[in-house]
Amino acid sequence: MSQQQLKNIIKLKCTNQPANATEMSNDYVIVDSGANLANKKFQRDLDQVLDRARSAGVKKLVVLSSSEKSAHEALRLTRLYPGTLFCAAGLHPLETQLWADDTKAAFNEILPKPECIGVGVCGLDLTKLEVASLKQQLSVLEAQLQLARDLSKPVVLFEKSGSTELLHLLRAYPNLSSVVIHGFAGSAEQAKKYLDKGYYLSMTGSLWKAKEEMHQLLRDPASQEQLLLASDAPFLFPNAKSKLKRSQEDNREPVFSEISESLVRRYCSFQRNEPCSLALTCELLAGTLDQNPNDVALKTTYNALKAFKLQF
Incomplete structure (x- = not known):
């Protein structure tokens, strides 16, 4: 499926849809390639969290897990919200002692x-070897890579x-895969x-901290074929105020829409980020690339559908 075909399908499916529970929404079409919705911070109000995500244009979400328990919970959530939530099952590198x-x-x-x-999410975190040794992390990661290979499943990796x-x-x-x-x-x-290996990179709220060398790499059209968007909710809150201040100091216009900024200001924080912040992250990436946010949303969605073998 080409990007133009995806655009036509999106146009048909999104026309005349009822308004969400929140009073504002935009017309982005975004896939959240990694949210930790099995986290206990979302136990009480997941319906409202997903309503706000839809208001931000987030149509599908991949629920990551970090343990066997959260993998079961992630699978349960996909059955409560079929067609919207999908999941990945994996053991986080700092949980490898549970393998x-x-x-x-x-x-x-x-x-x-x-x-x-x-x-996923699985991988390597070498900053806390006192929690899980490198040998242990490598062994458990290899076991999960073997599962991904044998089942022809994409693998979602965390690396620090x-x-x-x-x-x-x-x-x-x-x-x-x-x-x-x-x-x-x-x-x-x-x-x-x-990127040279053909791997996808998911961009999160931490993009506001990226240096100019990273911006230059992301502006390469070849790199943009491998970019995804991920909220990592409830983590990686996008510090919009900091980025806005930097934009003003550089005498540049802010890149954030009123809707996206309002959703982040009202519902997201360092204590609990939500998937609705992805609209702002999309706009931040669009500003970095000097592109229209709708085009960036479409491109990253197209990439996510390819990466995870999803249909819109």
């Missing part, structure tokens, strides 16, 4: 479900200070290595 034979058996049960579209080790391990798995580097926050040099 056991029954953990693998549980993932083997969850992953073949049609609602479960990927393995471990890009060299991660790239080395991934050499043994050249035929993975697709690889998504979730919430990438490394250097432009590291990003280029991932």
Whole structure:
């Protein structure tokens, strides 16, 4: 399916839809490629959280898991919101001490479900080796990469200070369905290595901290074929005030729409970010690329559908 075909399908499906529960909405079409909606911070008001996400233009969300327990909960949520929520099942690198034979058996049960579209989030975090040793993290990550390979599922990877080790391990798995580097926050040099391998990078609210070298890399049209959007809710709150201040200091017009800024101001914080913040992150990325936010939304959605083998 081409981007133009996707655009036509979106136009047909989004025409004359009823207004959401909130009083404002935009016409973006966004896929949240990574939200932690199984987190206990969303237990009481997930209906309202998803209403606000729809107001921001977020049409589909991939619910990530970090443990066996959260994987079961993520799968349960997909069945409460079919067609909107999908899930990935994986063990976070700082939870690898929980890996056991029954953990693998549980993932083997969850992953073949049609609602479960990927393995993750898994990966490497070398900043807290006192919690999980490198040897332990590598062993558990390899077991999950094998699951992804054997089941032909995309893999969603988290990496912190471990890009060299991660790239080395991934050499043994050249035929993975697709690889998504979730919430990438490394250097432009590291990003280029991932992009050169054909991996996807998900952009989050931390994009406001990116340096000019990263901006230049993202402006490369080839890089834009591999960019996704992810809220990482309830984490990675986009610090709009900081970015707005920097824009004003540079004598540039703010890149944020009133709707997007209002949703973030009213419903998101460092204590609990929500998927509705993705509209603002999309606009932030659009400002970086000097492109129309609707075009950036469409492009990243198209990329997400390819990465996760989703239909709109």
